[in-house]
Amino acid sequence: MAPRKNATVSSRKTSAKPAAKASNGGPVADFDRDEELKAYREMLLIRRFEEKAGQLYGMGFIGGFCHLYIGQEAVVVGMQMAQKDGDQVITAYRDHGHMLATGMTARGVMAELTGRVDGYSRGKGGSMHMFSKEKHFYGGHGIVGAQVSLGTGLAFANKYRGNDSVSIAYFGDGAANQGQVYESFNMAALWKLPIIYIIENNRYAMGTSTARATAQSNYSLRGSGFGIPGVQVDGMDVRAVKAAADEALEHCRSGKGPIILEMLTYRYRGHSMSDPAKYRSKEEVQKMRSEQDPIEQVKARLIERGWASEDDLKAVDKDVRDIVADSADFAQAAPEPDVSELYTDILL
Numbered sequence: 001m002a003p004r005k006n007a008t009v010s011s012r013k014t015s016a017k018p019a020a021k022a023s024n025g026g027p028v029a030d031f032d033r034d035e036e037l038k039a040y041r042e043m044l045l046i047r048r049f050e051e052k053a054g055q056l057y058g059m060g061f062i063g064g065f066c067h068l069y070i071g072q073e074a075v076v077v078g079m080q081m082a083q084k085d086g087d088q089v090i091t092a093y094r095d096h097g098h099m100l101a102t103g104m105t106a107r108g109v110m111a112e113l114t115g116r117v118d119g120y121s122r123g124k125g126g127s128m129h130m131f132s133k134e135k136h137f138y139g140g141h142g143i144v145g146a147q148v149s150l151g152t153g154l155a156f157a158n159k160y161r162g163n164d165s166v167s168i169a170y171f172g173d174g175a176a177n178q179g180q181v182y183e184s185f186n187m188a189a190l191w192k193l194p195i196i197y198i199i200e201n202n203r204y205a206m207g208t209s210t211a212r213a214t215a216q217s218n219y220s221l222r223g224s225g226f227g228i229p230g231v232q233v234d235g236m237d238v239r240a241v242k243a244a245a246d247e248a249l250e251h252c253r254s255g256k257g258p259i260i261l262e263m264l265t266y267r268y269r270g271h272s273m274s275d276p277a278k279y280r281s282k283e284e285v286q287k288m289r290s291e292q293d294p295i296e297q298v299k300a301r302l303i304e305r306g307w308a309s310e311d312d313l314k315a316v317d318k319d320v321r322d323i324v325a326d327s328a329d330f331a332q333a334a335p336e337p338d339v340s341e342l343y344t345d346i347l348l
């Protein structure tokens with residue numbers, strides 16, 4: 001669902017300048033004004049939604065686990081900007097951003113977080129277990145690594161049915177050390193399945209840093225034993241993610257089989273709401289926020305190029321905050337599931 005190019009605006013690009021590069025030297029997509037604004041808005045929606053979810057959790061409106069995606073927004077937004085309708089998304093428990101990026105409504109997600117009947121799983125799945133057939137979102141999985149095998153199954157179904165949809169399976173640096181990931185890689189490579197494995201390397205698995213937990217910390221190489229190509233991507237730069245996504249989707253759709261994208265990213269908040277994040281310094285978090293924040297990067301470009309003013313961007317923020325506030329009001333006003341629903345929609 002790549003946004004339409006705006007001919008008038010793209011003609012204003014400064015072609016005399018050397019081509020921009022991501023912070024790791026990788027390529028970036030050449031966004032026009034509409035694309036920058038779209039990326040800004042979508043990432044801001046995720047950030048504001050997560051901030052609100054954090055608040056509601058603190059107030060006791062959300063129970064159980066809740067893992068916020070703040071800091072990692074460029075990954076799902078850049079991917080989604082390259083996808084087309086029908087491509088499937090599956091991820092772990094840090095999933096609210098993925099859902100919003102696929103176009104699932106803030107109301108439905110917030111109602112699920114607060115355990116209400118109007119939520120995507122009728123209030124019985126919570127933060128980690130939401131699905132939307134219409135938006136091709138297959139969850140939301142609490143078992144670390146489980147979604148990698150399921151996502152491989154989705155890719156198998158695409159190949160079997162002969163459609164040209166691509167399965168996009170997200171997992172973390174910690175999950176990348178799980179055995180079933182490699183069983184999945186083997187089958188995906190053997191059968192040339194159309195799947196993009198996205199490793200969201202946010203440097204920590206709960207409180208364990210990648211340096212302490214992994215022998216090969218270049219996760220893009222993790223498929224090499226199976227002949228699966230991999231690329232390291234600046235996951236804080238939405239243009240770099242979009243560029244990598246375009247290539248990876250083309251790779252899959254042209255029948256070349258699986259590919260790995262390692263997204264170099266960072267989560268600002270603790271692992272879950274109960275994590276004070278004592279295993280890293282405040283300075284480390286602050287450095288990422290001030291130097292590489294994905295939203296601030298887009299904002300700076302929009303202003304520098306004269307594509308938006310501070311006031312324009314404040315108006316976008318207001319709009320997004322209104323959507324999020326409305327979702328919270330909607331969720332709090334919705335009823336909880338009836339007791340008679342206790343045993344429906346579950347496997348006994």
Ligand SMILES: Cc1ncc(C[n+]2csc(CCOP(=O)(O)OP(=O)(O)O)c2C)c(N)n1
Nearest residue numbers: 094142143144172173174175202204205206
């Ligand atoms: C099979 C399994 N083992 C352990 C856990 C406990 N656990 C939940 S999250 C997590 C860390 C995963 O980290 P990572 O894959 O890097 O994802 P992130 O939280 O950073 O997004 C662990 C060990 C689990 N849920 N499932």
Ligand SMILES: [Mg+2]
Nearest residue numbers: 172173204205
């Ligand atoms: Mg991690």
